[in-house]
Amino acid sequence: AQSVTQLDSHVSVSEGTPVLLRCNYSSSYSPSLFWYVQHPNKGLQLLLKYTSAATLVKGINGFEAEFKKSETSFHLTKPSAHMSDAAEYFCVVSVGGSTLGRLYFGRGTQLTVWP
Amino acid sequence: GAGVSQSPSNKVTEKGKDVELRCDPISGHTALYWYRQSLGQGLEFLIYFQGNSAPDKSGLPSDRFSAERTGGSVSTLTIQRTQQEDSAVYLCASSPRLAGATDTQYFGPGTRLTVL
Numbered sequence: 001a002q003s004v005t006q007l008d009s010h011v012s013v014s015e016g017t018p019v020l021l022r023c024n025y026s027s028s029y030s031p032s033l034f035w036y037v038q039h040p041n042k043g044l045q046l047l048l049k050y051t052s053a054a055t056l057v058k059g060i061n062g063f064e065a066e067f068k069k070s071e072t073s074f075h076l077t078k079p080s081a082h083m084s085d086a087a088e089y090f091c092v093v094s095v096g097g098s099t100l101g102r103l104y105f106g107r108g109t110q111l112t113v114w115p
Numbered sequence: 116g117a118g119v120s121q122s123p124s125n126k127v128t129e130k131g132k133d134v135e136l137r138c139d140p141i142s143g144h145t146a147l148y149w150y151r152q153s154l155g156q157g158l159e160f161l162i163y164f165q166g167n168s169a170p171d172k173s174g175l176p177s178d179r180f181s182a183e184r185t186g187g188s189v190s191t192l193t194i195q196r197t198q199q200e201d202s203a204v205y206l207c208a209s210s211p212r213l214a215g216a217t218d219t220q221y222f223g224p225g226t227r228l229t230v231l
Contacts, residue, residue: 032216043119044206044222051217090158094216101148101171101213103220105158 002027002093006106014114019078021109023091026072033074034092034103035065044090050074061085086113117141119223121207127229128197136192136226140209147190148210148220149182153203161205164190165213197230204228 007022025031035047048059055067065076074091091106120139128134140147149161160174164184175181179197184190194201204227208220
């Protein structure tokens with residue numbers, strides 16, 4: 001079975017400070033992992049994805065994530081937060097086999113950025 | 116180019132009525148997916164299509180829910196005899212094909228359904 005746990009439902013940071021959004025996963029198979037962002041009244045947008053090519057994945061808008069198999073983690077980071085980063089972030093797992101096509105979403109982390 | 120579009124953007128209906136939600140995938144995308152986003156359950160997979168066929172319908176919450184896709188393009192999600200617990204945002208996504216777990220799904224803006 002597959003599952004995703006986002007350890008923080010809310011994260012608040014000041015503009016210009018680092019961002020860390022934590023994600024742990026459970027999977028019966030070697031997973032593909034994604035981070036999506038959802039701005040208010042907008043659709044989900046892909047930030048980055050891990051597909052086993054490299055454990056450190058760089059995405060759009062300065063975000064990156066590191067896949068750590070031993071810790072079953074895929075935390076999202078950004079060195080310096082911007083006001084426009086305020087949104088909800090979802091960690092997502094995908095595997096093949098009988099569940100091909102399904103994405104398994106975490107419950108989301110709401111990021112607030114203070115000026 | 117144009118992204119995934121969904122209509123209507125908002126739908127308010129009375130309990131017991133039927134509703135149809137429409138999804139237009141990105142042109143040329145053969146795989147199409149439906150998800151539901153609700154406060155209580157988060158984001159849940161409902162169904163996906165490869166072309167016009169739906170290999171996996173197991174995410175549909177009850178037999179009141181059905182979906183079809185015609186011509187390998189537009190899809191309609193139908194909810195019969197709506198209940199208040201059906202209130203949610205229904206998201207549609209598409210991808211160029213369904214070849215593996217690494218495929219990126221591109222999401223539409225969603226349809227917000229409110230059942231009174």
